[in-house]
Amino acid sequence: MIPPIIPPNAAPGERLVFERLASDPATRDWTVLHSLELAQHVRQVQGEADFVVIVPGKGIAVIEVKSHRQVTYDEQGWKLGSQRPTSRSPFKQADEAMHSVRSYLMSRNVQLRDTLFVSGVWFTHVRASLPASPEWHPWQILDRSDFGLGAGRAVLRLLDNGRAHHGGLRALPPTPGPDPQKTKDIIKSLRPRVELATGSADLRRERNTQLTSFLEEQYDALDAMDGNNRVLFTGPAGSGKTFLALEASRRETARGKSGWLLCYNRALGMDLEKRATGAPLLNAGSLHSTLRSISGLDVPDDASDSFWQGDLVDAALEKLLDGGFERDFLIIDEVQDLAAPGYLDALDLMVKGGLAGGRCLFFGDFERQALYGLDDSHRTLTARIPAIPTYTLTANCRNLPRIGETVKVLAAMSPGYRRFRRQDDGFQPRYYWYRAHDKQDKLLGQAIRDLRDDGFELGEIMVLSPRKVGSAAAVCRDSWLRRVLVEASRPVPQGHVGYSTIHAFKGLEAPAVILTDIDEPLLPQFEALLYVGLTRPRDRLSILATKEAIAPRVLGGQS
Known part of the structure; x- marks a missing residue:
C-alpha cells in the first residue's frame, strides 16, 4: 500500500477497501496506490483516482x-446518498481516471503494450443491482458482497473479465504485464520520491524560526495560569511541555527566586542542565542525580531498581529532613514518571511550603508516556495536591503534520492533536519492511543514506529502538x-x-529519527514505547518494522 497508512479523515468506503486489500493474503505481491491526485486529467483541471491496483501478470x-x-439511478441521473442528482456516472469517473493514468504513463515513456487497464466502481455499503446500460458493463460493478469473497478475488475478477472483454476487440500478448521492472517504472512515475534542494542549514533556520514563533503562543498558557501557585500542565508529546518548563524556570529566576527544574530521564536531565547553564539560582537535572548529590551515595556497579527507588531515596530523605535544601519553587518535567510515593516524599522537602503549599509547576502526559509502571501516577499526584488546577495543551508544535497523523494512526491516539502549528512539507514518513530481525543492516544503511540525500547531516539523525539489548544499531555488522x-x-x-533506546x-527530540x-507487539508497554518513539522527530520519520507488527494498528486490529 502506498502510502502504507490511510488518513483518519478518509471516506469510510475508501478505508474499508484499503483495509481489506492490505489484509488479504492474495494481494501480497500487489502494489496499491490510493488517493492518487491527477494533475493531468483528461476531462477537468484536476482529478483523483481512489485506487490504482497494480497486479503483476494481470494488469492495472x-x-x-x-x-x-x-444509490439511485433513474431518468434524473445518479443520486448518491443525500447528494443532489447528477448526470455524471461514477463509471465515467472511473473510466476518465483510468485514461488519465494511462495517458500520463505513456507521456513518461512507460511502455504499456502488454499491460491491461480496466476501470470499475466499488459500492462498498450496498448490493448494487443496476440495470443493463450502455454506460457500463456488469463486470465493472463491485459491491458489499465482494468483501465476503475477498477483496483481492474481486479485483482479479474485474481484471479477468476486462481481459475477456478486450480480447474480443484486439489481440493481447500471451504473457501479459506488468512484470516486476515495469511495476517499478509505473510506481516511480505515479508516486515519485520528491527531492528538494533545500540545504540542511536552511531547514534548521526555518525550523528554529517556526518553533520560536509557536512557542511564544504556547507561553500564553503560563500567562493564563500565573495567578495559581500550583498548576499541572498536561498534553501529548510535542505540545511544548519541556519548553514551557524551561520558560517557567527562567521567569521564576528572573524574579530573584531559587528553584529546582527536575525530571526522571537521565538524558533529558543532562539536556535541562545544559540549557540552564548561566542561571545560578536554578538547579536543573534528573531527580536521581540530584538525590545522589544530596545523599552523597555512590552508585554500585550492580545498581538495580531497589537502589534507585529505595536506598537512594531513603538516604536522600535523611539529609533532606535535616533541612537546608528547600528552594522557592519546584518545576517537574515528565511528572508522570516521578509521581511515586517515595519520590514525592523527597520533593515535598525540596520546596518551601511543600507540594501542597509551595510554588510547584508540573508538566506531564499521563495518557501515553508513562513507561515506568506508574499506572496511577495522576491519582497519586492529585492525592498529594488536592484540587490542583490543570491546563491542557492540545496543539502540536514539534512534529510536521504528516508525522503527527502517523502517530495518531499507529498509536491509536484519541482524540489526538487539536491542530498542528507547523506547516506540512509534503514528505511522508518512510517505511522499510523486513521479515527477520537480523536482516536490518541494509535497511538501516539505506534509511540513513536517504535522510542524508534529503539534506540532513549525520549529526541530525537519531536511531531509536525499543530494545535495551540487541538493537539493530548495536549489533549491526555492516562496516560503514x-x-x-x-x-x-x-x-x-x-x-x-x-x-x-526509546526509554x-x-x-528529547531530533530533526530526523x-x-x-x-517487530514485537507483545513486548511489555510496546504501545507506549511506539508512541514515544514516533513523536521524537521534528522533520523526518523512518520506520524499520515487520508488517505483522504494524499492520494490525493500521488496519484497526485486522490481520
Whole structure:
C-alpha cells in the first residue's frame, strides 16, 4: 500500500477497501496506490483516482469508491446518498481516471503494450443491482458482497473479465504485464520520491524560526495560569511541555527566586542542565542525580531498581529532613514518571511550603508516556495536591503534520492533536519492511543514506529502538554503519549518527529519527514505547518494522 497508512479523515468506503486489500493474503505481491491526485486529467483541471491496483501478470485496475448507503439511478441521473442528482456516472469517473493514468504513463515513456487497464466502481455499503446500460458493463460493478469473497478475488475478477472483454476487440500478448521492472517504472512515475534542494542549514533556520514563533503562543498558557501557585500542565508529546518548563524556570529566576527544574530521564536531565547553564539560582537535572548529590551515595556497579527507588531515596530523605535544601519553587518535567510515593516524599522537602503549599509547576502526559509502571501516577499526584488546577495543551508544535497523523494512526491516539502549528512539507514518513530481525543492516544503511540525500547531516539523525539489548544499531555488522553509529549515552561526535533506546531518549527530540526493531507487539508497554518513539522527530520519520507488527494498528486490529 502506498502510502502504507490511510488518513483518519478518509471516506469510510475508501478505508474499508484499503483495509481489506492490505489484509488479504492474495494481494501480497500487489502494489496499491490510493488517493492518487491527477494533475493531468483528461476531462477537468484536476482529478483523483481512489485506487490504482497494480497486479503483476494481470494488469492495472483503476477503482472509484462510493461509500453511500443509498444509490439511485433513474431518468434524473445518479443520486448518491443525500447528494443532489447528477448526470455524471461514477463509471465515467472511473473510466476518465483510468485514461488519465494511462495517458500520463505513456507521456513518461512507460511502455504499456502488454499491460491491461480496466476501470470499475466499488459500492462498498450496498448490493448494487443496476440495470443493463450502455454506460457500463456488469463486470465493472463491485459491491458489499465482494468483501465476503475477498477483496483481492474481486479485483482479479474485474481484471479477468476486462481481459475477456478486450480480447474480443484486439489481440493481447500471451504473457501479459506488468512484470516486476515495469511495476517499478509505473510506481516511480505515479508516486515519485520528491527531492528538494533545500540545504540542511536552511531547514534548521526555518525550523528554529517556526518553533520560536509557536512557542511564544504556547507561553500564553503560563500567562493564563500565573495567578495559581500550583498548576499541572498536561498534553501529548510535542505540545511544548519541556519548553514551557524551561520558560517557567527562567521567569521564576528572573524574579530573584531559587528553584529546582527536575525530571526522571537521565538524558533529558543532562539536556535541562545544559540549557540552564548561566542561571545560578536554578538547579536543573534528573531527580536521581540530584538525590545522589544530596545523599552523597555512590552508585554500585550492580545498581538495580531497589537502589534507585529505595536506598537512594531513603538516604536522600535523611539529609533532606535535616533541612537546608528547600528552594522557592519546584518545576517537574515528565511528572508522570516521578509521581511515586517515595519520590514525592523527597520533593515535598525540596520546596518551601511543600507540594501542597509551595510554588510547584508540573508538566506531564499521563495518557501515553508513562513507561515506568506508574499506572496511577495522576491519582497519586492529585492525592498529594488536592484540587490542583490543570491546563491542557492540545496543539502540536514539534512534529510536521504528516508525522503527527502517523502517530495518531499507529498509536491509536484519541482524540489526538487539536491542530498542528507547523506547516506540512509534503514528505511522508518512510517505511522499510523486513521479515527477520537480523536482516536490518541494509535497511538501516539505506534509511540513513536517504535522510542524508534529503539534506540532513549525520549529526541530525537519531536511531531509536525499543530494545535495551540487541538493537539493530548495536549489533549491526555492516562496516560503514559500525563506523558511523555511536551510542548516545555520551555526546555524539560530529559526523556520526547517535543511537539509543526509546526509554533513554524520552523527553528529547531530533530533526530526523529512525525507529528500528518494531517487530514485537507483545513486548511489555510496546504501545507506549511506539508512541514515544514516533513523536521524537521534528522533520523526518523512518520506520524499520515487520508488517505483522504494524499492520494490525493500521488496519484497526485486522490481520
